[in-house]
Amino acid sequence: MRFTLLGTVILTAAPFWLFLFLLHGVTGMVATGLRLTTMIASFLWLGAALPPPRLVEAMVAAGWPVTAAFLLSATLSAVPKLRERAVRIADAQRCRGLRTRGGPLVRLAALRAIALPLVLSALHEVDERALALETRGLAHGVRRTPLAPPPDRPVERLARWGLLVACVAALVWRFA
Amino acid sequence: MTSTRLALEHVTYHYPATAAPALADVSLELHGGEVVGVIGSVGAGASTLLLVAAELAPRVLGGTRSGAVRCDGRSALLLPTPWTQVSGMAVSVWDEVAFGPANLGWPRDRISSAVDRALTRVDVAQLRDRDPGTLSGGELQRVILAGILAMEPEVLLLDEPTAELDPAGARFVWDLLRALARAGTAVLVATSDLDALPGAADRVVWLAGGRVRAAGAARVVLGDAALWSDDGPGSTSAAGAWRLAGLPTPLPLTVADVLARLP
Numbered sequence: 001m002r003f004t005l006l007g008t009v010i011l012t013a014a015p016f017w018l019f020l021f022l023l024h025g026v027t028g029m030v031a032t033g034l035r036l037t038t039m040i041a042s043f044l045w046l047g048a049a050l051p052p053p054r055l056v057e058a059m060v061a062a063g064w065p066v067t068a069a070f071l072l073s074a075t076l077s078a079v080p081k082l083r084e085r086a087v088r089i090a091d092a093q094r095c096r097g098l099r100t101r102g103g104p105l106v107r108l109a110a111l112r113a114i115a116l117p118l119v120l121s122a123l124h125e126v127d128e129r130a131l132a133l134e135t136r137g138l139a140h141g142v143r144r145t146p147l148a149p150p151p152d153r154p155v156e157r158l159a160r161w162g163l164l165v166a167c168v169a170a171l172v173w174r175f176a
Numbered sequence: 177m178t179s180t181r182l183a184l185e186h187v188t189y190h191y192p193a194t195a196a197p198a199l200a201d202v203s204l205e206l207h208g209g210e211v212v213g214v215i216g217s218v219g220a221g222a223s224t225l226l227l228v229a230a231e232l233a234p235r236v237l238g239g240t241r242s243g244a245v246r247c248d249g250r251s252a253l254l255l256p257t258p259w260t261q262v263s264g265m266a267v268s269v270w271d272e273v274a275f276g277p278a279n280l281g282w283p284r285d286r287i288s289s290a291v292d293r294a295l296t297r298v299d300v301a302q303l304r305d306r307d308p309g310t311l312s313g314g315e316l317q318r319v320i321l322a323g324i325l326a327m328e329p330e331v332l333l334l335d336e337p338t339a340e341l342d343p344a345g346a347r348f349v350w351d352l353l354r355a356l357a358r359a360g361t362a363v364l365v366a367t368s369d370l371d372a373l374p375g376a377a378d379r380v381v382w383l384a385g386g387r388v389r390a391a392g393a394a395r396v397v398l399g400d401a402a403l404w405s406d407d408g409p410g411s412t413s414a415a416g417a418w419r420l421a422g423l424p425t426p427l428p429l430t431v432a433d434v435l436a437r438l439p
Contacts, residue, residue, distance in 0.1 A: 137279030
């Protein structure tokens with residue numbers, strides 16, 4: 001099943017709205033829920049609009065250490081990669097006779113048979129991936145050359161500084 | 177053959193929380209311009225030897241090492257499973273191959289020429305715009321090898337570089353390793369493709385239980401009857417067939433050797 005960005009934002013934010021309603025009533029739910037939804041939407045929009053490799057290039061071009069950029073990129077791409085791996089493991093387990101369709105108990109049993117190899121294989125891959133990245137110079141201690149960073153126009157830089165100033169001004173106004 | 181590029185002196189290495197050493201008192205010299213094959217049964221320590229030579233063990237993997245490892249020049253290691261070596265930071269094969277050189281901080285011109293040269297050398301230039309996630313295992317193996325070569329290492333360490341390749345692809349890689357050695361690169365390769373070694377390797381090191389059981393000229397080590405003992409990896413297919421037929425030693429190592437020996 002595929003969700004639109006808006007649908008993903010709603011599905012992610014909905015549980016928070018429910019808890020906020022139970023804890024703080026309608027007013028608190030709206031006040032805090034809107035802020036939370038804004039943060040969730042911003043994060044998901046960033047992930048959907050910018051492929052992680054481009055994000056890394058942009059961060060490196062902006063002067064971030066490549067290891068920090070890679071960490072953020074790997075975090076953003078972890079969920080889709082884990083989902084792909086889970087599909088492959090489920091296919092493999094079905095080939096070996098695992099039933100994945102049926103009632104809740106059947107699905108729960110299937111989940112266990114998929115989750116364990118998913119976690120173990122991911123942990124195993126972490127070691128190999130660390131070795132591979134190391135041998136390809138990721139932690140070399142040298143500033144990485146950005147290959148094709150996204151264009152960063154003066155108006156965009158100005159907008160970023162403007163937003164930063166607005167945030168500081170809002171904080172000052174709030175706590176002054 | 178030129179100066180010593182890599183030297184291991186009485187190296188003993190324990191993985192974390194293990195009592196038995198994975199390598200025990202291993203000494204080895206690798207010179208520029210030569211291809212040295214490392215053979216052994218599963219668990220003999222061939223992969224560990226490469227990790228220690230690349231200074232990834234114990235620096236990244238942990239564990240303890242005694243003895244000395246000296247490397248003169250840049251080394252790079254090709255691991256056996258290509259899909260775990262994909263950077264995840266590339267939208268095209270060209271970007272994937274450029275990942276290592278970019279991490280070395282080279283200027284873009286140098287990166288561009290090194291990447292183009294490596295893609296051509298490994299015969300994957302036609303894949304340059306493909307998404308690495310859509311490649312077959314063999315294609316990916318070659319792309320990762322291109323990524324290693326693009327970093328222009330003086331010491332090239334390879335762990336089962338032909339594992340994902342078809343016979344023609346494997347022959348291509350062995351020819352490439354010989355060509356790299358002719359250009360001065362020092363090549364240390366752990367492999368179970370023993371049939372390739374008589375033609376591809378200058379020397380062979382046989383590891384058993386983490387120790388060097390034999391080392392020397394490829395034809396001498398591969399012709400050793402002890403390779404067929406319980407802890408040995410065997411030798412080439414031609415030698416195996418000759419031995420099974422009960423024909424007299426020395427064992428021929430290649431089909432050409434067999435044809436030369438037949439009446």
